Amino acid sequence: MAKETRGKPVTDERTEVKAPAAQDQVPEMMGTEFILRFYRLLKGASLYDRNNANIDRLVQEALQTINPFVQSQEQLFLKIVRDNFFFNNVRIPVKADRYSIFKIFSQEMARRMIGEVEFSQEMSPAALKDFIFLLSKLDEGNESNYLYVNRQLDSRGIHGVTVGKLDYLRDEDFLIDSERQKRQSKHIYFKTVNLVREVSEGIRTQKLINIRKAKHLMQNAVNSIMQDESALLGLTNIKNYDDYTFNHCVNVAIYAIALGQRIGIPKKQLSHLGMAGLFHDVGKVSIPKEVLNKTDKLSPQEWAMIRAHPVVGAEMVIRLKEWGELSARLIDASFEHHLKYDLSGYPKLARKRNITLFGKIIAIADFYDALVRPRIYRQYPYVSEKILGLMLDRAGRDFDPALVKVFINMIGIFPLGTLVLLNTNEIGIVVQTQEDPEVIDRPKICLLQYSDGEYRKGKSVDLREMDPATRSFKRSIVRTLDPNEYNIHVAEFLI
Ligand SMILES: [Fe+2]
Ligand SMILES: [Fe+2]
Structure with a gap:
């Protein structure tokens, strides 16, 4: 494995790179730029044919990074080792807002069993084009792909670029790793549920609250989501009537962190966002369970009690000294999460106010989680596509439209x-979603x-799989089913 040699300070990678003075650029920045352009080119080669003008543009764009760099260095x-990228042996830190693109890129390369690309001479556009189409058309999962590419390049007289084998792609390693990740996530999830229960109890009985423990758990949750979003997100499927409030809080925190990560909120802020998610409903601790779980119509007094929870929660946080710098965040989250984007919700405001980003994120996470799970008074949960449709309808009124789009894409x-x-008449459960928006309807099942x-776990299939004979997909989703009707506890198949 390449050695990590971090050296120079990180500069702001958003700065536009115009002059090709590669020697002055920090490797992280050049590496990121190279990966983004190379990925776009690879993707282009799978979408367009060789003579398409888009390809020429993408080739030029990639060359603008490759050639000056090779010339100077x-x-x-x-x-690429797993999801780690080393650029001239310097590890490239993956910023949160680039996370999914880097991940797709590493998956694309892994599918082709290619783990290294080396340019040692300046390339002509024609040579780079040849190379990228060779790479793009490789068979999936063939270990000798790298030999084939290098031989082809040689025979075509293209020098200055070679590829190497993927270092690490043994199935069992992946399995062990994803099992470990799942175990870890489960541990974090249940520990957090217990913690929320403890904290709520502490607030009710006015005992001291262990805020450090909460912060620590949220940092772990952030790390876990940054490594593998799906492991913790999968756990939000746990449906439990008794622990509804606690499960709900933890789920809101998880959705909020995952959404925050996608829009590029820095790591430290992400754990604050998680905390704000965990405690957004803290004002509910004083509402009797009978009212919260009531299936009949609520009396006006009971309604007033429920509608007061954002303000009650904010006041509670103000009174608790130990939240420190987090206080303001938690107060906002509690106060704002039912306000709605156009301020038509509750509490009613005397003066207009701008809802904070955290407040907007938590409102989305809260709404989704509240509907996606069964409640005592609602036997069946809504299916997710219905809720997402509702959210899209209400974007701009109830929710921030830009955030709703990112959220829908994420879910x-x-x-x-x-x-x-x-369409094969089989039924199955989605166990892995696709990052690439173009195949979002072809998850792993x-x-x-x-x-x-009873229903038991069968084999896992990837809906992207094609049947070579008919050149069509082997399986496609016809429609979603309601797990309650089949008496299937989805969470059991996920954890
Ligand atoms: Fe609430
Ligand atoms: Fe809530």
Whole structure:
């Protein structure tokens, strides 16, 4: 594995790079730029044919990074080890807002079993084009792909670029790793549920609250989501009537962190966002359970009690000294989460106010989680696509429209845990969503087999799989199904 040699300070990568003075650029910045342009080119090669004008533009764009760099540094060497990128042996830190693009890129390379690309000479546009189409057309999962590419390049007289094998892609390693990740996430999830319960109890009985523990757990949650979004997001499928309030708070925190990550909120702020999510409903601790779980119509007094929880919560946080710098964030989150984007919600305001970013994020996470799960008074949860549709309808009134779009993209039209019917008449559960928006309707599915009166885990299939004979997809989703009707506990298949 390449050694990490961090050296120079990180400069703001948003600064436009105009002059090709590569020697002056920090490797992180050049590396990021190279990866983005190279990824766009690779993607272009799978969408367009060789003579398309877009390809020429993408080739030019990539060359603007490659050639000056090679000229000054003699070599441009990219190595991918799992989701880590090393550029001339310097590890490229992946910023949160680039996370999904880097991940797709590493998946694309991993599918082709290529882990290294090295440029050692300046390239002509024609040579780079040849190279990228060779790379793009490779078979999936063929270990000798790298030999094939290098031989082809040689025979075509293209020098100055070579590729290397993917270093680390043993299935069992991946499995072990994803199992470990799942275990870790589960641990974080249940610890957090317990913590919220403890804190709520502490507030009710006015005991001291262990805020450090909460912060620490949220930092772990942030790390876990940054490593693998799906592991913690999958756990939000846990549906539990008794612990509804606690589960709900933890889910809101998870959705909020995941959404925050996608819009590029820095890591430290993300754990604050998680805290704000955890405690957005803290004002509910004083509402009796009978009122919260009431299935009949609420009396005007009971309604007033419920509508007061944002203000009650904000006041509670003000009284608690130990929240420190977090206080303001938590107060905003509690106060704002039912206000709505156009301020038509509650509490009613005497004066206009701008809702904070955290408040807007938590409102979205809160709404989604409240509807996606069954409640005592509502036997069936809404299916996710319906809720996302509702949210889109209400974008601009109830929710920030830009955030709603990112959220929908994140949850996907078939989120983790969705029960689906396939055109092969099989049924299955979505166990992994696709990052690439173009194949968002082709997630990975765990097929369910019915035997002895119950559904059991069958094999996992990737809906992107094509049938070579018919050149069409092997399986496609026909529609979503309601797990309650089939008596299937989705969470059991996910954790
Ligand atoms: Fe609330
Ligand atoms: Fe809530």
